Amino acid sequence: MSRPHIPFAVADVSAFAKSLRSQLAGRESLPSHVELLNMLAKAGGHRNFQHFRAGAIAGPMMRETEPRLDSAEVEQVLRHFDAQGRMMRWPGKTNHQLLCLWAIWARIPSGERFSEAEINAFINAGHSFGDHAILRRGMVDEGLLARTPDGRVYRRIEQVPPPEGQAVIREVLRRGTRE
Structure with a gap:
């Protein structure tokens, strides 16, 4: 099974870079692959990588129907x-x-x-x-x-x-x- 390709975009690249820099500055060693994915997602405004991934995968399905207001x-x-x-x-x-x-x-x-x-x-x-x-x-x-x-x-x-x-x-x- 192949992995889905998930595009990644941020509204403010400067704020993204500053957030990522501050997360990396607090570390003594290089982050693992998963830790780096979480840092990127957090800097982009998501809770973690899973939150970002779920939104990206569900996004196309969610856009097909008009959201209902409660x-x-x-x-x-x-x-x-x-x-x-x-x-x-x-x-x-x-x-x-x-x-x-x-x-x-x-x-x-x-x-x-x-x-x-x-x-x-x-x-x-x-x-x-x-x-x-x-x-x-x-x-x-x-x-x-x-x-x-x-x-x-x-x-x-x-x-x-x-x-x-x-x-x-x-x-x-x-x-x-x-x-």
Whole structure:
């Protein structure tokens, strides 16, 4: 059985190179083949190589059908945001937490590097319950933000939110622009 050929492209080659360099700098020896694949995938904004591979293989199959929006879930998630588009509380359900993180992620400018204090300012602007650390950690864990090993520099990882995430982002940003 032959291996599928998986194309690899990144939106920002400079951010990709910096991420890869920082991952390699923390090593004392050359990475193995599998470790290098994981480093490349992470620098490209994926959790690991398996996550990248699964998306690349499923991608053509997924594009054949129009993604369906779960509007009931979107409505449930939007209950966690106030009239100004700020998150009021951290949801209990994991899938709702991720959709809320997308709304905070959308407030962070793309293509820039930020200190921890700067990233906290963007996060604090998007919520009112006073726990920026859980939101920052959640975005890093979910692959929405990348940070250096020492936690001093953060950057937004560019990707396309799922349909529900896009709907939550649209509504939260709309609420934030109302007078």
